[in-house]
Amino acid sequence: MEFPGAYPFPNREDCGDVxxxxxxALPAESLQCLTDASGAGNVASLAxxxxxxEGDPTPYxxxxxxxxxxxASTAAYDTYGQGGWREYGRPHSxxxxxxxxxxx
Numbered sequence: 010m011e012f013p014g015a016y017p018f019p020n021r022e023d024c025g026d027v028x029x030x031x032x033x034a035l036p037a038e039s040l041q042c043l044t045d046a047s048g049a050g051n052v053a054s055l056a057x058x059x060x061x062x063e064g065d066p067t068p069y070x071x072x073x074x075x076x077x078x079x080x081a082s083t084a085a086y087d088t089y090g091q092g093g094w095r096e097y098g099r100p101h102s103x104x105x106x107x108x109x110x111x112x113x
Contacts, residue, residue, distance in 0.1 A: 021072075022046045027057040027062050050075030061087055 024042035026034060039055050046053030054072045061067060067081040067090075079098045084090030 020052070022053040024053050024055040027055070029057055029059045033059075043071065043078070047073035047075055061064065061090070062105060064086060065090070 022042065024039050024043065024046070025036075027039060029035070035055070035057060039057075043053050043055055052072065052074050054070065056068065056070050058066045058068050065087045066083060067084060067087060071078055071080045077098055079096065081094060081096040083092075083094045085092050085094075
């Protein structure tokens with residue numbers, strides 16, 4: 010999976026692709042990868058898929074750049090969803106709450 014409108018950062022650290030259970034949390038090592046890269050001011054990305062009750066995939070993407078994180082997701086594959094992309098950012102606060110991404 011690729012971050013939508015992926016930024017051309019050839020040295021971006023890839024923190025992985027994850028398939029989650031409906032109520033599953035992102036792996037600690039993936040979150041640590043993002044935290045470490047962002048804390049060092051580097052660009053990193055992580056992609057994951059969470060399935061709806063009906064089993065439709067909802068992909069999520071996060072990219073950090075040292076100044077914060079941008080998260081994007083789409084309901085385009087959700088049979089009963091609204092479709093379209095949702096994107097939001099969060100400025101870097103100096104300490105990342107690793108559990109924040111598990112609430113998206």
